[in-house]
Amino acid sequence: MYRLKTPITLHDVQIDGRYHNRWLPSSMSKLTGLKGLYLNHCKHLRQLPPAIGTLVLLEFLDIQGTQISFIPSLIGSLISLRCLRVPYIRNGEQNGDQTSDLDPRAISRLTKLEELVIKVVSYEDWCSNAENVMAMLASLEHLTNLQCSFPSSEILDRFLRRRSGRQFTSFQFFVGCPNSKRPQILEPFEYRICKYIRYDNSKHENTFSVSEILPQTHAVELVHFNDIEEISEVGKENLEQIRGLSLEQCNGIRTLIAGNENVARDESTLPNLEQLLSSESWIPFQIKGFDIEELPTFKNLFSQSGYSILTELQKLEIHSCMELEELIVTQIGEEVLPKLEVLLLANLPRFQFICTNTILRWSSLEQVNVYRCPLLKFLPFCKDKETNLRSIRGEQGWWNELMWRHKAQYQDIFLPSSDLTF
Template sequence: MFDIVIWVSVSKAWSIEKVQNAIIQRLKLKVEGGVNEVETAQLISNELGGLRYLLLLDEVWDPFDIHETGIPNNDKDSKVVFASRFRDLCYDMDADELVNMKRLSEIDAFKMFEEKVGRTMKNPSIIPIAQLVVRQCAGLPLLIDKVARVFRKKDNIHLWRDGLRSLQRWPSIKIQGMDEVLEFLKFCYEDLDGEDKKVCFLYGALFPEDSDIFVDYLMECWKAEGFLPNVDEFRDARDRGHNILHDLINVSLLERSAMKRHVRMNKVLRNMALKISSRVLDHKFLARTCEGIKEVPMEEEWASASRISLMDNDLCTLPAAPNCTNLSTLLLQRNYNLMMIPDSFFLSMQGLRVLDLHATAITSLPPSLSCLTHLRALYLNSCTRLIELPSSLEALVHLEVLDIRRTRIISLPIQVGSLTQMRCLRMSLSNFGAGNPISKVISSISLLEELIIDVEPNTLWSDQVMRTITEEVSTLTRLTSLTFSFPKVECLEIFVRSSRLWKDLSFTFQFSVGICNSVKYHILDYFEYQSCKCLKYANDEGIHPAISEILTETEVFELIDHKKILSLSDFGTENFSKLRACSVDGCKDIICIIDGNVAPPCAFEWLERMVINNAPSLQCIWKGPVPVGCLAQMTTLTLYNCPVLKKIFSNGLIEQLYELQHLSVEECYEIEEIIIETENPCLDPTTLPSLKKLVLHDLPKLISIAPDDLLIWPSLERLDIASCPSLLKLPFTGINAINLRSIQAEESWWPTLVWLDNAMEQRLRPFCNFSNLSP
């Protein structure tokens, strides 16, 4: 592919001269003494100017202008690839594309370990132990290399078993080569600019290794601990927290989880964080998570710890009165058998700031709770046996976060209204009696910024109770986020009329209107949004002005089991100007999603994701003309169970979908062609330039994906086809779909395909992952 490949390890102690010297040696150029950097750069440029080169720059720590070294621009499709721990550096060096290097899979990690260890791995009794050894390396090549160097010296199973036990105890004991890895990783920690980032990173070690940590929760803990100083409002604290989180991810100390809005800390970095904390007197951690422990740690361990995490265990009891004067965080969540907290348990925890008891079996809180005068965050959610909050709660004068969702608490003590520092309240309305003065308590919390009131779908409330609660919530003047279920549109109308906040740019909401089987916003799972404006509208009919008005601010819209509308445009296309995600489910009367005859220019211009489920009357996605700029940002289109739908891309629609990455069509029994030639004459070969994944399931009449193998499919990576028996030809040639790497299909279907030549079939066959299901 290239005339020459040049590899340069830039490293921390880099200079232009050192990079130039490495390039010169690879080019075998002779440079006379006394030549300066500018002259050397010209020599390199002259040599590479006529070549197609690949320059690999490894371990880049600081941004620099590669042209200063003499690397020229040329028209021969040369490439420069650089590797760095710092994402921001990639932007500073004007990278065209960022590739996130994930940790090795278990298969690749074991393969690397096997190669490094060598002949010892021929012993079959060693292999099961080796797999456990590799698992301890968390997919990090650097660590796999070091561990393999140690284990290649072990020539019998006894040494291997002992080595595994030692590895499982690291870093509490010294192991050859391992401390070197820790010191290397610790350098990234030491290089963080600011103590706030360091303590925020260390805090992640309180959670189980490789577990998903909810970002909002993590930031609440950071704020409660005082890691985000000089910010009082929750919105500002979250902004500061996201800035720190970005920096920690940027230097690879934390990583984004596969679950949206979650992060993870891998095993090795967690070990490093625990070791660092053990060396600091006032930051020692006692973190024993997911170990199945039934007995609490020794009291001296409690006394020396500043933060304790015993989450996800089998604790049944707690010590009567542990000496914990330095304790600031106590995490006991998901100890499902923990039924009681001793009366005097909190006596010496005056400095406690974060207390998480969620998903335990406690039935009450002890009197000593009143000692927690510095407590900032209290999590009791999913304590399904907890029946009341004690009146002593009023002693928690600094409490900012209280979560009592999914408990059996049937009344909100009037004392909650005296918690003047409360900024975030989360509760479930379902268990509260109709005569409980809940709304008067809420309206008295004057600094409240974030309010979540869950209402179970089957909860029946009188119109007057819901009207009263709605009116009281509308009086809160500091709210920046509200999650609330309105059983009827009329209640929403009261809020829209009474509240002055909901149109504010900084105000976010998740409103559910009508009776729905679930309060979850499923479409949100696909977005990185930490906060957004969502509307779920279910089991109603026709158009209501309050809904149309809320839609003007809505970013995520879910329409469920709605009747007597023919398209979303009936709500007023102009009201969808901020929409980024849309789901239509079970709407029997809808015949099209968008009516282009009433659509203004650039309609739905910010829509990224559209999901259509169970639409029995749907005939098309877009009816009529398609103005330029419409759907220009859409990345995902999913169609499921639309039994009369015949065409997906009506005239001109497909040409707008520059950003479409994922197209899924399932159980649409009348679809014969995905891209219909008569609907899309003179189709440009570069159509759908961003499409990466195409899913086609249960389409019995499908005979064609695209006409005449016209499209280039430049980005297509994955094709997933099942139960499409009439599809006998794929739209690929020897030169298109160059990035296709995976074809999921039924093994019995593959031999039925017709090929232009055998070379095409041979090219695609290695990418197939066959299932044995019959079409």
């Protein structure tokens, strides 16, 4: 049982998930100097006491993970509030004894609010009310940190227009979908990325209506974008700041990174890309180590100058991409992957070429592993173009059937293996 004391100097109170009561004690009203109240994950908590409206110095309130219904009207009395984190939970998630004293308009009275997190639990109900809530939020001049769901890109657009160009310091926007607990594209950055969008186009809006906010975004997850064949179709100007990119169920994509051989390296579509998640099973694709799995429609991975963002690539793993035929499509006589050390290819039934251009240099390549690539009959290596290759590992039957004219030069470093360990 929690018993709250009333010291005048108490500034913060945190109550963890072990608190089993449905209500807070009325003695909360005595904590007149309280500045922070953290009730997150008190899953049994259903109401805030009326006395909380007297805490006019309160700056931080976190009621995520509770059963409290969105915005009770008394929150509008917390005029010093700078940070508010709330659930949106309505209808079927409530159990009859919930207060009906809900007033989303109370948010518009929080004129000092800088950070707002709305964790949407009742998504269908939120879709009916989000437009009105966003209209109220647009008036908050100091709001610079926002995490919430937008049922459609149009609602996001209207919200941004109402803000009249005021910028966000940080945001997590979920467009066309509920909030995600732990966006995987943020994990490699240890959640230090502060501007993120997940855009689910399941409703086939056929518009990239987030174009106003996308150029400011550092990490983006695109879901169900079946009408684009190349990432560049999103718009080069929208991708320049992207450090993390995720593609999920974008089944129309044929080429991951494309370009034109006349485009300079510093004009890459994704000049700041560090992380890419690009598979049904969400395998990380990193700027120094790419691991690509189960891209069912890909024909080639990098075309023309699309490889220009990969100059730091050290390790590349590709497996179970059933339609992949060629890795690099280029006629340029240069070293396109100057730091690549390890190349691993597995379970690629249609894969025929690493690269048809045999004049490319592979000066850093040390290890090549090939497993279940029956149509790969040629390797683009020769002693004149690489000096560090130490091993080629693969099935003996595959090696015997190679039609590669330089095979004899590499016989001594071939290591037969019936199983490939990544």
